[in-house]
Amino acid sequence: MQLKNRTSTQDAFRQFLDWLDEGAGSGGEKYLELRRRLVLYFDRRNCLTPDELADETLNRVAQKFQEQGEITNISPAQYCYVTAKFVFLEYTRRPEQGNKSLDEFPSSGSTAAELAAAPVNSEGAVKERTLNCLERCLKKLSADESRLILEYYQGEQRGKIEHRRQIAEKLGVSANALTIRACRIRNKLEACVRACCERE
Secondary structure (H helix, E strand, O other), X not given: OHHHHHHHHHHHHHHHHXXXXXXXXXXXXXXXXXXXXXXXXXXXXXXXXXXXXXXHHHHHHHHHHHHHOOOOOOOHHHHHHHHHHHHHHHHHOXXXXXXXXXXXXXXXXXXXXXXXXXXXXXXXXXHHHHHHHHHHHHHHOOHHHHHHHHHHOOOOHHHHHHHHHHHHHHHOOOHHHHHHHHHHHXXXXXXXXXXXXXXO
16 A cells, blocks of 8 residues: 555656656756755845745645646646745745744844934834844954955845855855855854844
C-alpha cells in the first residue's frame, strides 16, 4: 500500500512538472527556474526564509493542481506568482514578523532624538525603541560588517541595484555572493534587534 501511495505521489509530481513545462519537456528545469525566481521574489521583500517560502508556494500550487486536475485559465508562472503574493501576505501577518526588516528602518542619518521629537504615541515609542536597539546591534558587528550592511541598504529601487553592483565590484565578489553575505549579516542583526526589543 505504501509503495502504491509513493508511486501515486511520483505520478502526481510528474504531471505537475509537465504542467509547469507547458509542453516544453524541460525535465524539471522549469521547476528549478521558477523556484529560483520565487526565492529572489521573497528575498527582495526581505523575508528571513526566502527558500522556505518559495517551497511553500510551489507546494501549494502543486496541491491545488492535484486537487483540480488542471489549471487552464492562467499560465503556470503567473499562477505561482499570484500564490506567492498570498504566501507573502501571510508571512507579514505572522506574530514573529512584528519587527520590521532593515529596509523599513529609518536611514542611518535619522537619530533616536529625531524620532523622539515625533508625537508621543505607542507607535512612536516602538519606533524609538527599535531604532535604539538597531544602533546598539550595529555596534556589535565588526567594522566591515557594519559598513557593508549600511551600504547595502542605501538607495532606492533601481539606484539600490546599481549601488549593490558597485559594492560587489569593489569587494571583488559576484552579486550573488554579496547578497548571501549581506543576508547573513542582516539575519544576525535582525535577531539581535528582536532580542533587544524583547528585553526593553
